[in-house]
Amino acid sequence: MYFFCDKNTRHIETNDKGFVELYREEFFHIIANKQIETVYQPIVSLKSGDIFGYEGLTRGPKEGFFQSPIHLFEYAETNGQLFQLEKVTRELAIERSTMWMDGNKKLFININSQVMQDPQFTPGYTSQVLKRFNLSPSNIVFEITERSAIKDFMSFKQILHHYRNQGFQIAVDDAGAGYSSLQAISELQPDYIKIDRSLIQNIHREPVKEALVEAFVITANKMNSKVVAEGIETAAELKKLIQLDIDYCQGFFLAKPSYPVTGISAEAIDCLKEKKAAFQLNKAFSCDTSIGDMINYFKATGTMNEHMIVHDNLVIGKVERREENDEILIKVF
Numbered sequence: 401m402y403f404f405c406d407k408n409t410r411h412i413e414t415n416d417k418g419f420v421e422l423y424r425e426e427f428f429h430i431i432a433n434k435q436i437e438t439v440y441q442p443i444v445s446l447k448s449g450d451i452f453g454y455e456g457l458t459r460g461p462k463e464g465f466f467q468s469p470i471h472l473f474e475y476a477e478t479n480g481q482l483f484q485l486e487k488v489t490r491e492l493a494i495e496r497s498t499m500w501m502d503g504n505k506k507l508f509i510n511i512n513s514q515v516m517q518d519p520q521f522t523p524g525y526t527s528q529v530l531k532r533f534n535l536s537p538s539n540i541v542f543e544i545t546e547r548s549a550i551k552d553f554m555s556f557k558q559i560l561h562h563y564r565n566q567g568f569q570i571a572v573d574d575a576g577a578g579y580s581s582l583q584a585i586s587e588l589q590p591d592y593i594k595i596d597r598s599l600i601q602n603i604h605r606e607p608v609k610e611a612l613v614e615a616f617v618i619t620a621n622k623m624n625s626k627v628v629a630e631g632i633e634t635a636a637e638l639k640k641l642i643q644l645d646i647d648y649c650q651g652f653f654l655a656k657p658s659y660p661v662t663g664i665s666a667e668a669i670d671c672l673k674e675k676k677a678a679f680q681l682n683k684a685f686s687c688d689t690s691i692g693d694m695i696n697y698f699k700a701t702g703t704m705n706e707h708m709i710v711h712d713n714l715v716i717g718k719v720e721r722r723e724e725n726d727e728i729l730i731k732v733f
Contacts (some may be wrong), residue, residue: 404507421464427475435461438496439657443508443628444664446641449672451664452648453506453541455495483518486511491529494540498533500661504696507535508571508592511542513550516559524688527566537567541592544584545573553587561587570629575616589623589630592648597631604640613644620647637665638671685719689710694719694728 425659430436440454458473460466466475476485490509497507515521527537528646542563550556560570571592575581576599585593595616603609612630629641631652641649655661662670687696687709698721709732711716717732 402442405582409640424477424479426464426466427479427481430461430466431481431484431488434492436489436492437461437659438493440661441496441650441657442655442661443506443670444654444672445648446646446672449599449669451505453508454497454500454541455508455650455657455662456489456497456510458489458493477512477514483515483520484513487521490526494535495532496659498535501535501539503536503539506541506542506569507539508541510573513544513556516542516544516563517556521717524566526568526687537563538569541569541571541596543571543573543593544588544590550584550587552582557588558563566591569619576612585619585623590625592626592628593620594630597651600629600631600637600641601633602637603638603716610640610644610662613641613646617644617646635667635671638668640672663725684710687716689731691728694730698728 409502437459439457439459443453443455444450444452445452449523449532452509457711458469460472463626466472473482473485476482488620490511493507501507515546526540530536544550564570569591570588571594572581572584572588572680573591573594574596575585575593577596580595581672584590593616595613599609599612601609617627619625626647628648629646630650630651631637632641632649632653637651638649638653653662684707685697706720708717709719709730717730721728
């Protein structure tokens, strides 16, 4: 999502001529001087209990009309400046993430589908920005939001194919919030499906929402995609999502958007403890798992436990981490 705002934030008709002129100078001053804040919200793995990545969220300068991102992005879109605004916010999100990003983490960045189709928006340019900060396209997930109407899926899929070949991944945001997100999932087959807060709220008390989320999980598994549940605000919601075998989650209950980033809340950690312990005890690698992925797993979890290597549900070896030299030992039976 582009923004978090309270219920009192009101929609402004940004196509009003007087309004456009009134705020034109302020808007271009913000863009030219990059007076934009970036906050990050952790995305947590429900398999391991660890932070998988972060979503970069934009906020305007404090105490001004454009402090509300909805005002900032509506003004830019209405006045043909969306590409320039998203270019700045994307660069800042990447630059400011380098304090905690590493080769294993993902940075989710919101992208309007119109911007992705802009000839100026090329994967080569973003790759150059990433290289400058020692990151790679494999660190980046472009979120296509429900609010971005895709009129020609055939041409848009060709664009995404080009980006994916560079190593970028794709997420469909706000899934379940409207019909078009279902079409986007079907047509684009994204790497991640982000389920909208409207389906997560009170999911522990509403069987219909539970059934709908289960349907997303089944669909994602068939497409080899991962599910991210958004907007988790209570322990009950998180516990239900753990039961449903959701891949990843984010929300105020786990951590609020911030800069610098914060860790997972103590209450959320308590909910995740049992699942994390089971994951560390029962983790099994397939015979196709690369040594690099095994090493990354041990580094990410910090575990010293021994794990099995399986093929066709048969144990064919084991992997263990040596504490004395921080290396892994692989034994094949």
